[in-house]
Amino acid sequence: MEFTRSLSIAASGLRAQAGRMRVISENIANADSTADRPGADPYRRKVASFERRLDREMGADLVQLGRVKRDEGAFKTRLDPGHPAADAKGEVKLPNVNSTIEMMDMREAQRSYEANLNVVGATRRMLARTLDILRV
Amino acid sequence: MPLAGLPMFDMLKTRMQWHQARQRVLSENVAGADMPGFKPRDLRQPDFDGAARGPGPVTLVSTQGGHLPGFAGASSAATAKSGSFETTPSGNSVQLEDEMMKVAQNQMDYQMATSLYAKSLQIMKTAIKRG
Numbered sequence: 001m002e003f004t005r006s007l008s009i010a011a012s013g014l015r016a017q018a019g020r021m022r023v024i025s026e027n028i029a030n031a032d033s034t035a036d037r038p039g040a041d042p043y044r045r046k047v048a049s050f051e052r053r054l055d056r057e058m059g060a061d062l063v064q065l066g067r068v069k070r071d072e073g074a075f076k077t078r079l080d081p082g083h084p085a086a087d088a089k090g091e092v093k094l095p096n097v098n099s100t101i102e103m104m105d106m107r108e109a110q111r112s113y114e115a116n117l118n119v120v121g122a123t124r125r126m127l128a129r130t131l132d133i134l135r136v
Numbered sequence: 137m138p139l140a141g142l143p144m145f146d147m148l149k150t151r152m153q154w155h156q157a158r159q160r161v162l163s164e165n166v167a168g169a170d171m172p173g174f175k176p177r178d179l180r181q182p183d184f185d186g187a188a189r190g191p192g193p194v195t196l197v198s199t200q201g202g203h204l205p206g207f208a209g210a211s212s213a214a215t216a217k218s219g220s221f222e223t224t225p226s227g228n229s230v231q232l233e234d235e236m237m238k239v240a241q242n243q244m245d246y247q248m249a250t251s252l253y254a255k256s257l258q259i260m261k262t263a264i265k266r267g
Contacts, residue, residue: 002156006163013167020170050171060160063167112169115232119163122243126159129250130152136257 003130005060006123012062013116016050019065020109023048024102031097035085042085043095045071071096147184148253154182155246162242165235172226176235 023046033043051066073096081090158179168174223229 002153002160006156006159009160009163009167013163013169016167017170050168052168052171052174061164061168063171108170111232112166115166115169115236116163118236119159119166119239122239123159123163126155126243126246129247133250133254133257136254136261 003123003127005058007120008055008058009060009062010116010119010123012053012064014113014120016063016065017109017113017116020048020050021106021113023068024106024109027097028099028102031095031099031102033095034083034092038085038087040085042075042093043097045073045095045097047071144256145253148249148256150182150184151249152246152253154179155242155249158242159239159246162235162239165230166232166239168228169230169232169235170228172228174228174230176230178238 027045030043035042047069049066049069050063053062053064054060055062075096076094077091078094079090080086080092083092086092161177161179165176168176222231
């Protein structure tokens with residue numbers, strides 16, 4: 001039935017956005033995770049992407065979280081000679097996480113999640129209207 | 137005379153199926169709102185010209201050579217790429233606001249179709265009631 005497909009497509013969107021939210025929360029939680037020895041790299045920011053998945057049984061194009069990639073951007077550095085991860089010049093490499101960007105991403109994920117929820121609600125109301133025909 | 141053969145009920149049925157198919161296409165658009173390279177789609181309106189004179193079979197129209205045949209019984213109208221005025225750098229041109237408007241519109245029109253269907257059934261019942 002078409003409505004079941006609509007619901008499963010919207011559910012796949014919800015799942016994908018929730019996965020993206022997980023990646024974003026990993027980034028924010030690790031915004032200060034440095035290495036524990038000199039020369040080693042700190043936490044590298046992760047980027048989520050979406051891809052299409054054809055559900056042959058349902059006959060519907062679903063969305064799923066694709067492979068989570070690493071942001072290859074440069075690390076920030078801070079002068080802190082006492083830090084265990086400080087190099088010869090006394091500089092410590094910090095993660096390339098920008099909290100403003102993460103907040104923006106989070107808002108976007110939230111907005112898309114709400115949109116998918118609205119579609120689920122609308123589809124459910126349409127289904128209820130169909131059942132109302134029986135009550136004539 | 138079977139109820140399903142009446143043009144009124146047939147048209148409403150086609151209309152309701154169209155709304156269901158459109159809901160699927162719209163939910164695909166919303167779900168793919170953040171997918172790189174995704175293009176939103178929409179369904180073409182079903183053609184009711186001549187349907188009042190006598191219902192004919194509704195078939196899928198392929199407008200281009202590369203079109204695949206649709207899923208069996210999935211929809212009675214062809215999917216059309218909708219024109220959009222903004223495309224993000226990732227090639228995605230879904231406007232969430234537009235899609236939400238379309239979802240709301242679709243829901244309202246579907247409600248109208250089901251109400252009409254229910255009313256038509258009521259009229260039938262009135263007609264067959266004993267006096």
